Amino acid sequence: MPPKRVVEEVNELRAQIRHADEQYYVLDDPEFSDTEYDLRLLRLTELEAVHPELVTPDSPTQRVAGRPVDGFAAVEHVVPMLSLDNAYDEAELTAFDTRVRKDLDLDAGTAVSYVAELKIDGLSIALHYRDGLLVGGLTRGDGVRGEDVTSNVRVIRGIPLALKTAVSGDIEVRGEIFLPRASFDRINAVRAEAGETAFANPRNAAAGTMRTLDPALVARRGLGAFMYHLVERDVAGPRGESSPPAGHAAVLEQLAAWGLPVEGHWHRCEGITQVVAFCREWAEGRRALPFDTDGVVIKVDNLADRVQLGQTAKFPRWAMAFKYPADQATTRLLEIGVEVGRTGAITPYAVFEPVQLAGTTVQRATLHNAEDVARKDVRVGDIVLVEKGGDVIPKIVKPILSRRPTGDATPAPFVMPTVCPVCATPLERGDDEVVWRCPNDVCPAKVRCGLLHFASRRAMNIEGLGESLVSQLVDRGLVRDAADLYDLSAETLEGLDRMGAKSAVNLVAEIEGSTRRDFSHVLFGLGVRHVGEGAAELLARRFGGLHGLLDATTEEIESVVGVGPIVAESLRSFLDDPANRALLDRLEKAGVRMDAERVDPVAEVEQSLSGQTFVITGTLASISRREAKRAIEARGGKVIGAVSKKTSCVVVGADAGSKLDKARSLGVETIDELAFRKLIMEAGDAEG
Numbered sequence: 001m002p003p004k005r006v007v008e009e010v011n012e013l014r015a016q017i018r019h020a021d022e023q024y025y026v027l028d029d030p031e032f033s034d035t036e037y038d039l040r041l042l043r044l045t046e047l048e049a050v051h052p053e054l055v056t057p058d059s060p061t062q063r064v065a066g067r068p069v070d071g072f073a074a075v076e077h078v079v080p081m082l083s084l085d086n087a088y089d090e091a092e093l094t095a096f097d098t099r100v101r102k103d104l105d106l107d108a109g110t111a112v113s114y115v116a117e118l119k120i121d122g123l124s125i126a127l128h129y130r131d132g133l134l135v136g137g138l139t140r141g142d143g144v145r146g147e148d149v150t151s152n153v154r155v156i157r158g159i160p161l162a163l164k165t166a167v168s169g170d171i172e173v174r175g176e177i178f179l180p181r182a183s184f185d186r187i188n189a190v191r192a193e194a195g196e197t198a199f200a201n202p203r204n205a206a207a208g209t210m211r212t213l214d215p216a217l218v219a220r221r222g223l224g225a226f227m228y229h230l231v232e233r234d235v236a237g238p239r240g241e242s243s244p245p246a247g248h249a250a251v252l253e254q255l256a257a258w259g260l261p262v263e264g265h266w267h268r269c270e271g272i273t274q275v276v277a278f279c280r281e282w283a284e285g286r287r288a289l290p291f292d293t294d295g296v297v298i299k300v301d302n303l304a305d306r307v308q309l310g311q312t313a314k315f316p317r318w319a320m321a322f323k324y325p326a327d328q329a330t331t332r333l334l335e336i337g338v339e340v341g342r343t344g345a346i347t348p349y350a351v352f353e354p355v356q357l358a359g360t361t362v363q364r365a366t367l368h369n370a371e372d373v374a375r376k377d378v379r380v381g382d383i384v385l386v387e388k389g390g391d392v393i394p395k396i397v398k399p400i401l402s403r404r405p406t407g408d409a410t411p412a413p414f415v416m417p418t419v420c421p422v423c424a425t426p427l428e429r430g431d432d433e434v435v436w437r438c439p440n441d442v443c444p445a446k447v448r449c450g451l452l453h454f455a456s457r458r459a460m461n462i463e464g465l466g467e468s469l470v471s472q473l474v475d476r477g478l479v480r481d482a483a484d485l486y487d488l489s490a491e492t493l494e495g496l497d498r499m500g501a502k503s504a505v506n507l508v509a510e511i512e513g514s515t516r517r518d519f520s521h522v523l524f525g526l527g528v529r530h531v532g533e534g535a536a537e538l539l540a541r542r543f544g545g546l547h548g549l550l551d552a553t554t555e556e557i558e559s560v561v562g563v564g565p566i567v568a569e570s571l572r573s574f575l576d577d578p579a580n581r582a583l584l585d586r587l588e589k590a591g592v593r594m595d596a597e598r599v600d601p602v603a604e605v606e607q608s609l610s611g612q613t614f615v616i617t618g619t620l621a622s623i624s625r626r627e628a629k630r631a632i633e634a635r636g637g638k639v640i641g642a643v644s645k646k647t648s649c650v651v652v653g654a655d656a657g658s659k660l661d662k663a664r665s666l667g668v669e670t671i672d673e674l675a676f677r678k679l680i681m682e683a684g685d686a687e688g
C-alpha cells in the first residue's frame with residue numbers, strides 16, 4: 001500500500017472536492033476559488049497517477065475522463081421525453097388554469113396548487129442512477145430515442161456520481177444542462193482569441209459542448225445542471241420507500257436531499273393568480289441570475305392529478321411553459337471601430353444610438369471578427385436589430401435590409417483595416433485563423449493591455465494602476481514594459497493627471513509591495529499565451545520558481561499534470577526568447593520574487609523501476625497513457641517511444657499494433673494492462 005500519509009491526503013482531497021462541488025453547484029454558495037479548487041483536483045489527479053491503486057470509480061478525478069469517445073449510441077427512453085406547450089402572455093396562462101380545473105372537475109372556488117419553476121435555457125438530460133451510482137445520461141433526442149452521453153455527463157461537476165443517501169434500484173431523473181453566463185463569456189473570449197467563431201448564446205454553447213466526443217473538453221467548459229423531474233417507473237418500488245412523495249414540491253425536496261442540483265427559486269403557488277405574480281416577479285429578477293432563463297414552467301403539484309390530466313402526443317397536459325418575450329430593439333449603427341487586445345488580436349465593435357434593452361442602456365456591441373461582420377453584412381448607417389444575447393452581452397442580430405438607405409445613400413460594406421489602428425503595423429493572420437493580429441510587440445495598445453493584466457488582482461495585484469494611469473504612463477514613454485513599473489518614483493507619478501502626492505506615494509508602495517507576490521503570480525502576470533492562473537501556479541510549485549523553470553525541457557513542463565503540450569510549448573518558446581529573458585532579468589533585479597515553494601508529489605515513491613525502460617502501446621482502459629507514464633517515471637523508470645532490444649518491457653493495451661510485433665520479434669517482455677497495474681502496485685508495496 002502507498003504510505004499512510006498519501007492515503008490520508010487522497011481521502012482529505014476527495015472530501016474537500018465533493019464538499020466544494022456541492023457548495024458550488026448544488027447550494028450555489030462557493031467556498032473555494034476556482035484556482036483553489038483546481039489545485040486540489042490536480043493534486044489528487046497527480047497522487048492517483050502516481051498511485052493508481054488508490055483510484056476508485058467515484059473519485060472526483062473520474063470526471064476528468066481522458067479519452068474521446070467514438071460516437072454516441074442511440075438509446076430508447078424508457079418513458080418518452082416530452083416537451084412543453086407554451087404560453088406567451090397572462091391570458092394564455094389563465095386559459096391553461098381553466099382547462100386544468102375543467103379536466104379535474106373542480107368548482108369555481110377551488111384553487112389548483114401549482115409549482116412554478118424557472119425555465120432553464122439549456123438542453124434536457126435524463127440521468128440514470130442504479131443503486132445510487134450514476135450509470136447513464138441520455139439527451140432528449142427526438143423524445144423517443146436519445147443519445148448516450150454518459151461519458152460527458154460524468155464530467156459535469158454539479159452532477160453527483162453517487163447519490164447522498166443509499167437508494168437501491170433504478171432511478172431516472174430529468175433536468176437541464178446549461179452553461180453559466182460566466183463560463184460562456186470565458187469560452188467565447190478564448191475562442192475569439194484563437195480566431196474561432198463565437199457561440200451565439202449559452203444554450204448553443206451547452207448543446208455544442210454536449211455533442212463533442214471529448215469529455216476532457218466538456219469538463220473544461222464548466223457546464224451546470226438542474227434537475228426538475230423524477231420519472232416514476234414503479235412508484236412504490238425503486239426507492240424502497242413506503243410513501244413516495246405525493247406532490248411535485250416534495251419530489252423537488254427529495255431530489256435535493258439526494259444531493260442532486262435543484263434550482264432553488266421554485267415556488268408553490270395556490271391558484272393561477274400566484275403563478276402570474278411569480279412570472280411577473282421573475283421577468284426582471286431573472287436578469288441577475290448567473291444563468292439564462294427563458295421563462296417559467298408551471299406544473300400541477302399533485303401527482304395523482306397529473307395522472308388524471310394525462311398528456312397529448314407531444315406535451316403533458318399538467319404543465320405549461322410561460323415564455324418571456326426576447327429583449328430586442330432596433331437602432332441606428334453609427335460606427336464600426338476596431339480595438340487591439342493584449343495578444344494583438346483585432347476585434348471590430350459596433351457603436352449605435354443608445355437603446356434600452358433588458359433594463360439597461362446599451363450603445364456598444366462586439367462584432368467578434370471581420371468574418372462575423374461580413375456574414376451579417378452590417379453597415380454604418382443601417383438600422384440594426386440588437387439583442388441582449390444571454391441577456392447580458394448586447395449583440396447585433398442583423399441589419400433591417402428593408403430600411404437600408406438606397407441609391408447613392410447605400411452604405412458601403414465594412415472593410416477590415418490592413419494595419420494596426422494604434423501603431424500602423426501591417427496586420428497578420430495565421431493560415432487557419434479568422435482573427436487578425438498586430439504583430440508589433442511594442443504596440444502601445446498591446447503594451448497597455450499587458451500592463452493592466454500584469455497589475456490585475458489575480459496577477460501582481462497592484463491597486464491603483466488602472467486604465468487611465470497606464471495609458472498616461474505608456475503615452476508619455478514612462479513605461480514600456482512591466483519592469484519599468486519598478487523604476488517609477490513618486491515624483492514622476494505626481495506629474496500625471498489626477499495624481500496627487502499621496503496617491504503617488506501609495507502607488508509606489510503598492511508597486512513595491514507586489515515584489516513580494518509569489519512567482520506564480522509573476523508568471524501569470526507575464527501574460528504568456530495559454531498560461532492561465534492555474535497552470536502558472538502548478539508550474540511555479542513544481543519547478544520551485546523561475547530558475548527551475550528555465551532549466552526545464554518542454555517535455556518536463558508538459559509532464560506536470562494539468563499542463564498540456566500547448567501550454568508547455570508556448571511557455572518554452574516564451575522563455576527562449578532573449579527579449580523575454582531580459583525582461584525577467586530586470587524584474588528579478590528590481591526585487592520581484594522569482595521563487596515559489598516547491599511541491600513534488602513523486603518525491604516519496606520508492607524508485608523500484610529505476611534503470612528500466614518501458615514502451616506503452618495500444619489503448620489502456622483504466623488509466624490514461626499520460627498517467628501510466630507518470631506512474632512509471634515516479635518509480636524511476638523511463639518511458640520511450642520505440643521498442644528496441646534494450647527496452648525492458650512493453651505495456652500492451654487494446655488494439656496494439658506494430659510495436660507489439662516488434663517486441664515479440666526482439667523477445668522483449670510484454671505485459672497487459674492488468675499485469676501493469678500489478679507492477680505499479682507491487683512497486684507501491686515495496687514502500688511498505
Ligand code: IVH
Nearest residue numbers: 082083084117118119120124176228297316
Ligand atoms: S419540465 C414533462 N421544468 O424546457 C416535463 N422543463 O420548452 C417536461 N426546461 O424540454 C419538462 N426548465 O428541456 C421542465 N423547470 C423546468 C424546465 C424545463 C427548462 C426545458 C426542458 C423542456 C423544455 C420545453
